[in-house]
Amino acid sequence: MSKFYAEIARYYDYIFPLSVEKLNLINDLAGNNSKDILDVASGSGLYSKKLSDNGYNVTAIDLDNEMINKLKEKDKKIDAKVLNMLDIEKLNKKFDLIFSIGNSIVHLENNEMIKKFLYSVKNSLNENGKLLIQIVNYDRILEKNIKRLPTIKNNEESLVFERYYEYLEQEHKINFKTILKVNNSTFENNVLLHPITSEEIKGLLKEVGFSSINFYGDFTQSNYEPIDSFPLIIIAKK
Template sequence: MSFYNTLSKYYDVVFKQEEKTTEFLLESLQKGDKVLDVACGTGIYSISLSKKGANVIGVDLDSTMIEKAKAKAKRGNFNIEFLQENMIDLKERFGEESFNIIFCIGNSIVHLECKEQIETVIKDYYEMLKEDGTLIIQIINYDRIIEHGITELPLIDRKEEGVKFIRKYEYSPSKEEIYFKTKIIVNENGSRETIEEDNVITLIPLLKDEMYNMFVKAGFKKIDIFGGFNKASYNLNSYALVVRARK
């Protein structure tokens, strides 16, 4: 079983729904809003917003995630469209002024190839928003990672389900890239068989000021920066960087 097939199977165990994240997303929502969930995974937050009356489309590059999201929506009788799409192609796919809210969380946007591509995508999302629309992006606070030389993130250990998720960082200053090394270990119900899958991908360690400047350049008129979905003030030691901006 490949890494992403295994991860999709246990995605909702590893990345459990966070109440503060849901509350943060709902703050921008009005009933009937059209919402785009970029890098939606298995649709956890798409479903949460759909429950509150949003018209949601969820997109993800990984087909196994999308199939799982579709199955969850069908079981719960949620009218959500889940599509396998690349986040760089969404303006061409949906057109301008199509959504009231676009959000891309889970440290997803830094999976793009370079900072220039991230800047283009943020500009695309600006153009895809309706007037007064909201864009929300969340990533790891890479200012903290680089400043403190952090080489791994906290272990995710779901003892009851027998799942561990290990995450390590290797920063290359010369290339301005991070090699993100992950391992998922599964041992369900005390089984003798343990599943281990490894993966390595390249991330773009986007800094807070770089992100802010991209939002300004895109044309956003109100930009708020937080250190987490609890709306704590951002500082160098914040674990996350959350940007919420209005068109």
């Protein structure tokens, strides 16, 4: 693991602290009857931990071994595994709710890979199971040629996390540059993202066979505005 990702894992909970709005929506979707939940690209597991505390059977996967280790330290009841999101059927489990927040699915290479992920999700859901996805609103990013996302600061940890976007038109990719400044040290990283639009992901969800597909502009389920909403929140039902 690179030094950058080692530092991200170390400070992840300070960069991305738990959001009450996110947790409330996940709890609402899980409901009283849902017992089995899968957290895809879980990071350090803040949401998995809270859901486990609420009595759900939680499975969590992430590609990063250090993130999974931090999650296991939080709660040994969680079935936490290092696993690619394209391989969730290898878990051989069925879930009532599968969620992926934190702009994770756009790390997949293209729409075909995202469709493959959605098929795996559908095959891993119980009947009437639900899917929750959160990504950056790329309708807005592409239309307005957004160059950076809001800087994250944590004064207690003397931490600054800067995020820059560069649209590569020929490749139809976003060059995502991140700069972590903490304890007088600076760590930089670049990764390519696939900027899928709301219409594209709606088409993929329909093709895979999801029903009751709804888009929202935040975790309180405000109306989704393609040009103005910062995130895109997707809720779909098997």
